[in-house]
Amino acid sequence: MTGGTGLIGKHLSRKLKEKGYNVLLLSRSSSRGNSHSVYSWNPEKNEIENEAIQRADYIIHLAGAGMSDRRWTKMRRQLIFDSRIKTCGLLFDKVQESGIKLKAFISASGTGYYGTVTSEKIFSETDPPSTDFTGEVCRRWEQSADRFQQSGIRTVKIRTGIVLTRNGGVLGRMLPAVRLGVGSALGSGRQYIPWIHIDDLCNIYIKAIGDKTMTGAWNAVAPEHITNREFIRSLAKVLQKPFFFPAVPSLLLKLLFGRMADIILKGSRVSADKILSAGYKFEFPYLENALKDLFTKR
Numbered sequence: 001m002t003g004g005t006g007l008i009g010k011h012l013s014r015k016l017k018e019k020g021y022n023v024l025l026l027s028r029s030s031s032r033g034n035s036h037s038v039y040s041w042n043p044e045k046n047e048i049e050n051e052a053i054q055r056a057d058y059i060i061h062l063a064g065a066g067m068s069d070r071r072w073t074k075m076r077r078q079l080i081f082d083s084r085i086k087t088c089g090l091l092f093d094k095v096q097e098s099g100i101k102l103k104a105f106i107s108a109s110g111t112g113y114y115g116t117v118t119s120e121k122i123f124s125e126t127d128p129p130s131t132d133f134t135g136e137v138c139r140r141w142e143q144s145a146d147r148f149q150q151s152g153i154r155t156v157k158i159r160t161g162i163v164l165t166r167n168g169g170v171l172g173r174m175l176p177a178v179r180l181g182v183g184s185a186l187g188s189g190r191q192y193i194p195w196i197h198i199d200d201l202c203n204i205y206i207k208a209i210g211d212k213t214m215t216g217a218w219n220a221v222a223p224e225h226i227t228n229r230e231f232i233r234s235l236a237k238v239l240q241k242p243f244f245f246p247a248v249p250s251l252l253l254k255l256l257f258g259r260m261a262d263i264i265l266k267g268s269r270v271s272a273d274k275i276l277s278a279g280y281k282f283e284f285p286y287l288e289n290a291l292k293d294l295f296t297k298r
């Protein structure tokens with residue numbers, strides 16, 4: 001698993017271990033070990049510890065510089081591309097060289113594939129990628145993963161929505177204001193937030209490992225469509241805090257985040273129908289239950 005030290009990887013590797021899988025992490029820093037075996041790689045130098053590839057039955061590719069961690073300068077945009085796409089190419093080359101028979105290659109992707117746009121459309125897996133930055137990142141990321149499929153290895157691409165966890169991620173950034181009792185919608189508040197509880201996302205990855213009928217792109221989002229305003233209101237309710245109005249003005253967010261503000265200020269509905277039709281049952285189909293699980297139970 002690349003990027004296994006990150007938000008999703010930590011949860012997923014723990015869940016996989018509980019299911020009896022032997023998880024090997026591929027990290028740029030071998031000192032970031034935990035209870036899993038950690039191998040090192042240096043994507044800039046095209047280096048991967050050989051044994052990591054030799055021991056792999058499946059590869060889960062989560063590595064990527066954070067999309068919303070820093071302003072999208074030219075350098076940052078390049079890093080966002082390279083850390084996902086070049087790394088994927090490196091994995092492909094090393095798998096080819098090693099001659100191992102990989103059972104599946106499973107790559108993260110994002111609902112950003114459909115672009116940062118607010119519309120009434122409900123996007124599904126057959127829709128084309130957007131030509132904006134997030135769409136271009138996801139299109140090229142998935143295209144690099146498709147090299148595995150073209151070489152006969154089952155390949156699954158998980159178009160992930162905003163992942164809800166107790167700590168970190170996008171929710172982690174919304175929490176302080178809501179906890180202080182000054183939570184309010186962002187921009188118009190009418191933009192949708194395609195979201196998913198971390199447990200459901202991990203279960204979808206685990207299904208992708210075991211379910212040989214899964215290939216190609218799959219949206220990983222809860223079936224309930226929620227706008228930004230409804231999201232913050234639910235969060236405030238679960239935390240028993242007031243929900244403020246008026247909303248944070250779009251202009252302020254644009255000044256603070258530049259072009260990156262688009263991923264906060266825009267968002268459409270994304271369909272969960274394909275994964276539901278494949279028999280997946282969401283543990284948390286409704287936002288309020290997901291938030292209660294994260295913030296009131298543990």
Ligand SMILES: NC(=O)c1ccc[n+]([C@@H]2O[C@H](COP(=O)([O-])OP(=O)(O)OC[C@H]3O[C@@H](n4cnc5c(N)ncnc54)[C@H](OP(=O)(O)O)[C@@H]3O)[C@@H](O)[C@H]2O)c1
Nearest residue numbers: 003005006007008027028062063064065083108160162163
């Ligand atoms: N979290 C979400 O809401 C969300 C939504 C949609 C899609 N995704 C995608 O899912 C994947 C995992 O997300 P996450 O939230 O777990 O990310 P994360 O917490 O930021 O972790 C990503 C991991 O990628 C590795 N990484 C970071 N910069 C890198 C670079 N320049 N080159 C190579 N590796 C690098 C790091 O591992 P090492 O330091 O150990 O190498 C890091 O732990 C990402 O690709 C992300 O875009 C996430």
